[in-house]
Amino acid sequence: MAVDATTTGEHLPYHRLSAAGLRTLAAGEGDGAVIAELLRAERSRRLLLLRALRNGASRDDTGPDGTDAFAQGWDLLERAQRNAPEVCEDLLMSPNTGMWVSLAVRRIRGRVYEDAPHWVVMGHLAALAAAAAVRAGLEFDITVPVRRGLVPLPTLGCAVLPDPEPWGTARVTGRDGRVRVTSxxxxxxxxxxxxxxxxxxxxxRRTTLGSGGRAKPLVLEELDPYRTFPRPSEPSLLSPAEAAYWESSLAKAWEVLLRDEPESTEAMRRGLMSVAPTPMRERFRPHSSTAGDAFGGVTASRPDDVAQLAATLVHEFQHTKLGGLMHLEPLTEPPADPETPEPLLYAPWRDDPRPLGGLLQGIYAFFGVTRFWRAHRHTADPAYVPLAHFEFALWRAQVWATLNTVSGHERLTSVGRYVVERLTERCAGWLTEEIPTTPLRLAEEAAADHHARWRAHHLRPPAKAVEEAVLAWQQGADKPPSALTAEPLLVPDSGVRFSDSTAVLARHHLSDPDGAWRRPGGVDGADPAEVRLLHGEHAEARAAFTDRLSAKGAPASAWPGLGRALAADPVHRAAADLLRRHPERARAVQDALEAKTGRRADPVRLAAWLGA
Structure with a gap:
């Protein structure tokens, strides 16, 4: 492919990724050079969005005092650009600036993502300009928005005013080397x-990862309203202890990445700019996110440990790289009919079905996660090695299966097909690598259970086939009607949570076999019978799941659980296979029987009949 600056017939420059850059990104990799290519394109994109914002500016941008902060901000930014272009570049390329300008452009086109008045959103440009002027040492006077008593000056900090009003204005002035914020x-x-x-x-708050000439500066972002995705949020200040924990964890995670992911670390050195901490979540269920509009920014919950944080940074930076690529080269064609809902697919890292584009994002991110654990299992502390093997085995299987799902998809572009082919080639090379028996078994069980739960929640056999099956069951037929094996319908269940409970329990078992997680309620969403399964108590688990499924309001996830409990007994092989592969059939027929007769069938007998 051509180098990044190409010219059209109308002599308008546009960006194209280099052939070497595309090869590297398609293989799931990317060093500092390819990040530089993506950043050049991202810079142009943000400048175009700023121009679109200026072209769409209107009288609605005027604040309550009659000031057009957006227009003032534009003029002051031009002054700062002339005097200190490097300062304006730093502000322009901040992840928060990318998020703000994208949301602001969407807002003038009718899509609102926050409760702030229009003039506050548009006036954020004045806050950016004020920060640029302060850093450039200019004398200036400008009106900026006040958000619930706070005046953010991006990349500098936040002034705190005793102002109870949710929205207002303040004057920021620079005179004789002093800066004042007045309201x-x-x-x-x-x-x-x-x-x-x-x-x-x-x-x-700033921190530095590593030392010497290759040290990595990083913002620990607490303040900027546009640090979070997809909506802005209020500042969330870290306590001194929390800040110290984050700084220490990031420094240690960086050392792990330097050792285990040297190429990714070099890319992050150039492209990772900020981490916005969020509160701690349940162990082994961290939450993190990035946005294509906020290149270089990551939000992440307080990590359980250093390895988890390192994996999170890899995961989110994979999203960042692919988002940058997709701004240049789309991976999917738009749906043939924009009015028709896009088909949804199984994503083994989510509770919900995902469209093709979202699935590709997940594949790319978890490819990086798999690569990290592949290396880290050989360098981790001995006590952590079984868990690292489990993570590698789980994500290797999930990425491989999903790559095969999307391979050859009709809506993939040529670049999309190339990315899928290269990732498939890389992942195939990992399939023969040996993994110890217990982590491998637990990973296989977790992968199969997640898929079975997804089917139980989101798939429905054809209604007519279910009716025929109910009638056949009542009539004592030897086997269900063949119509029940027809392709099920996808009916997304928005209330699904904790589809990962088998994997979470496995992680606890490998890292803390006798921990408190074994008690009822120790893992959110995990049935106590699942803990019995983990310890080989199949008969007890079978009895517990049978009781659940014989009562009204049985959770859909209990069907795959019963299948796992039955799998140890050859007598129940047909029932076990049915419940692990097609639990939606048992759920649908049982629900229909209950609706028709007011009674529920014995779940083991029903599953055995359906699996005949």
Whole structure:
């Protein structure tokens, strides 16, 4: 492919990824050079979005005091650009700026993502301009929005005003080397060193990963409203202890990545700019996110441990790379009929079905996760090795299966097909690598159970076939009607949660066999019978699942659980196979029987009959 600056017949420049860059990204990799290509394209994209925002500006941009903060901001940014272009570049390429300008453009086109008034959203440009002017040492005077008593100055910090109103304005002035923020409720004078904390001034928190000439500066983002996706949020300040934990964990995770993921680390050194911490979640269920509009920014919950944080950074930076690629080269064709809902597919890392584009994002991210655990299992502390083997085995299987699902999909573009082919080639090379028996078995069980739960929740056999099956059951037929094996319908169940409970229990078992997770309620969404299964108590688990499924309101996930409990007994092989492969049939027929007769069939007998 051509180098990044190409010219059309109308002499308008556009970006194209280099052939070497495409090869690298298609293989799931990417060093600092390819990140530089993506960043150049992202810069142009943001400039175009700013131009679109200016072209779409209107009278609605005027604040309550009659000031057009957006217009003032544009003029001040032009001054700052002339005097300190490097400062404006830094502000332009901040992940938060990318998020803001994208949401603002969507807003002028009718899509609203936050409760702030229009003039507050548009006026954020004035806050960016004020920050640029402060950093450039300019003398200036500009009106900026106040958000619930806070005045964010991106990349610098946040002024705190005693203002109870949710939205308002303040003046930011720079004179004689001092910067003041003035509103009707008070005045804040920024410290001469803007990195120093004051009662009315909160600086941006920064940390450094590594040392020497290859040290990596990183923002630990607590303040900017546009640090979170897909909607802005209020500042969430870290306590001193939490900040120390994050800084220490990031530093240690960086050392792990330098050792186990050197190429990814080099890419992150160039492209990872900020991490926005969020509160801790249940163990082994961290949450993290990125947005294609916020290149270089990651939100992440407080990590359980250093290896998990390292895997999270790899996962999210994979999203960042693919998002940058997709801004240049789409991987999928648009649906033939925009009015028709897009078909949804199974994603083994989600509770819900996903469209093709979302599935490709997941494949790419978990390909990176698989690659990380493949290396880390050989370098981890001995106590962590079984868990690392499990993670590699689980995600290797899930990525491989999903790559085969999308391979040859009719809506893949030529670039999309190339990416899928290259990832498939790489993943195939990992399939023969040996994994110890117990982590491998647990990973296979977790993968199969997740898929079975997904089917039980989201798939429905044809209604007529279910009616025929109910009648056949009542009439004592030897086997169900063949119509029940027809392709089921996808009926998304929006209430599904905790489809990963088998995997979470396996992680606990490998890392803390006698821990509190064994008690009822120890893992959210996990049935106590699942803990029995984990310890080989199949008869007890079978009895528990049978009781659940014989009562009203039985959870759909209990059908695959019963299948796992029956699998140890050859007498129940047909029932076990049916429940592990097609639990939706048992659920549908049982529900229909209950609706028709008011009674539920014995679940083991029903499954055996359906599996005949």
């Amino acid at each position: 009707a409720s008070g005045v804040v004078v920024l410290p001469a060193d803007p990195d120093r904390r004051e009662p009315d001034w909160i600086p941006v």
